[in-house]
Amino acid sequence: MKNVVILGGTGSIGDSTLEVLNRFPDQFRLFGFVAHKNVSKAENIIKQFKPQIVCLTDDQAALQLKNKVSDVQIISGNEGAEELASHPDVDIVITGIVGAVGLLPTIAAVKAGKRIGIANKEPLVMAGQLMMELAKKHQAEIIPVDSEHSAIFQCLNNHNSDVQNIWLTGSGGPFLNFSEEQLKCVTIEDALNHPTWDMGSKITIDSSTLMNKSLEIIEAHWLFGIPFESIKMIVQIGSLVHSMVEFVDGSTLAQIGLPSMEIPIQYALTYPKRLPNSDNKIDWFSVNQLEFREPNPLLKRSLDYAYEVGKSHPSLGAVLNAANEIAVDKFLKKQIKFLDIFTILEKSLNKFNDVQADTIADIIDLDFNVRQEVSQWIQ
Template sequence: MKKLSILGSTGSIGTQTLDIVAFHPERFRVEALAAGSNVELLAEQARKFRPRLVSVATKAHAEKLEGNIPEGITVMYGEEGLRAVAAENDASVVVSAMVGSAGCEPTLAAIEAGKAIALANKETLVAAGHIVTARARRRGVPLIPVDSEHSAIFQALNGSRIDDVLALTLTASGGSFRDRTRDELEGVTVADALKHPNWSMGAKVTIDSATMANKGLEVIEARWLFDVDYDRIRVLIHPESIIHSYVEFYDKSVIAQLGAPDMRVPIQYALTHPERPLSPAESLDLAELGKLTFRPMDFERYPMIRLAYEAGRTAGTATAVFNAANEVAVARFLAEEIPFLAIERIVETTLEKHDPVADPDLGAIREADAWARSEAKLCKF
């Protein structure tokens, strides 16, 4: 039986991971869960899965949680609690599913503890890819992708050499506004942006999908996961989200991974690889679907994807700044403080002001992250 810890258990990836655990109770045991402020859902998860440890954001949240969960479950909070869930328990696999750069340090702690990482927190590699991958190699720890796009590439590469790869192509749904022109984006609301046509995701990721920042983050993540340069990473809009990504080899063979848009499929594969047990997801019926459609990526329509490539090629602290500025801008939009199109303007302005540090250590990354957040909070548009 495989023992799991989940960082971000009350989020979209975390709850769907627990769906897989419930579907395969003979395969998995939950050792530890970490959440932020959703105490009610975490208490429900603790009662159902009986982990040995749970952690929440603050002492007040911990006090609220105690008394609402079974006896014998240790309750912790803050950074100490995250570290305990990530590294200080008997789990062999840590599902890194926290949203944002806050997931970086607990993921590094899990790597240092020798845990296998099922990685859904793309910001960990975006901000500190050179550090994370180097430490994983040194510790012999696998980084198994959970994102549907990276899981697809991981599966398509099975048994192949990365030296034989001509290009990796990440597919993108196009997000909530894929059929709107830029002029039609003026005045769109938060509610409009949260109506993703294909996927069930959290608010932040759904907004990132609408701006294409999410795909930009995935491009940077792919560079580190698969050790390829940006010239070999491409993006294609595929509205149906059936081909999750594909690999083209130098012999011009193309291997793609297909499936219904259900995150439980890549989550389960990350947990059971190389086995493929029965999934709770629906089977794909191509005859019923009828056709698949594709559009080239438009870097003018989606400036965030252009900014991601530019930050990735600049490297150093530029990618951490891209991510941090985007997190703040999205939060400002969700709070209805700024219009939708201001997200990309804030990110671009912050990047233009930044003086990148090459080959940064964690301290320099933290400083760049903090600087970018401060700039993005104050940025006018």
């Protein structure tokens, strides 16, 4: 029996992870989870899965939850999240916290030598080099859960030196065929209408700008040690092909599956074994063709930001991530327009291009400074 902790237990990754745990009750136990302040959902999870420890990072919400449940230890704050992620009785940590706030609990799990099913891009984008060095030092296992990186992980099978290119696939987002005039008029509702995946609002906006692919390029570089220039993006209509690895001999391996996060989460939990999953089978006779396309050229500048990070200091990834989080938040609050997101990102990369952050503490300071600066621009 493996003890599992979910960072982001009340979010979409949490939902999918709980479905997998429910499927294999004899092999995995929910030891605990971290959430922000969704008291009612946390209470429901506690009643169904009976975890040992639950952390709500919002102190007031944690107090409310403590008054509603018994037979479970309730802790709070960011320190509580780090404590739970590194608990000695925990075997596997699934990281699904959106944004930079997931960095420190993920690092805590790495330092504790856990197996980490990493679904949130931000820790690797912000501190990929440091994180992979820490994982090696503390013998932590980092298994990608992001569907694209799980696909690459499965296709590579430790043949990283034989790779010609990695092809990150994507749906192209809701604006695959939009003109510049149409992009100028994009609304929040338009951007939240993803063609394939049901995700949180921040990630859905990132999909619409292709910033999710930009962050995934950086993530793939650190996970697999593949040069930035060998990591490319291609649109696959229907989201059945989750990514491909092209080898030097001309052969290409693709990982194909239904667009369900349960599949990569289950693989991260069971690796290197595979357990039966009858709920996510492809009806191959209904697949008429696999269609690939280039992304919208008007949105490809998001990909250029990742390559710019590759040519600069690794900490520029933290700049890109922080600026993007603020820009997306302001867009969702209707304080800026859709195309303003790109303007903010370009201005941020230029402003902080020479800044180097060499420790986790430095990266956290840089993240704070970028957020402050970008917020002032938008006021």
